[in-house]
Amino acid sequence: MEFERDKTFLTGRFKSVGFAFKGAIKLISTEHSIMVQTSAAVLLVIAGFYFDISHEEWLIQTLAIGLVLGIEGINTAVEKVADFIHPEFHERIGFIKDISAGAVFFAAMAAIAIFSIIYIPKI
Structure with missing residues (x-):
């Protein structure tokens, strides 16, 4: 089976979102x-409603949650690719995975700094 690119703009975008x-x-x-991080994000959203955080605080909180989950997703992808390419332990692969985890x-x-700035004054 050969990959066939969707040549129409709208249906291609719907497939990408899917x-x-x-x-x-x-x-x-x-x-x-x-x-774990998604559970923490849900708790922070609940906390946001409970403490009635401002519009700006919602924006920053949403950005922080998205950043952490997005970077964790990239880290997971890097680890999966590295394990696929070299399943046994290799020093260079370990180095790459450590850098990805560092991100x-x-x-x-x-x-954590953002959530502390938002919630510590409210507690």
Whole structure:
């Protein structure tokens, strides 16, 4: 079976969104780190309603949640590709995976700072 590109703009975009949604569901349902982070995101959304955060705080919180989940998704993809290419331990593959995990760490630390700035004064 050969890949056939969809040549129409609108149906091609709908297919792309469908693939993206399918990927997000796979990510949330199979990766434990994403499950934990998604649960934390849900709790933060509930906290946002409870503490009645401002419009600007909602924007920043939403951006922080999206950043962490997006970077974690990229990290997961890098790890899966690395494991596919070289299933056994390899020093260079480990280095690449560590750098990818480091990117998640930076995003998570920024998100923690943002959530602290939003919620500590309200508690």
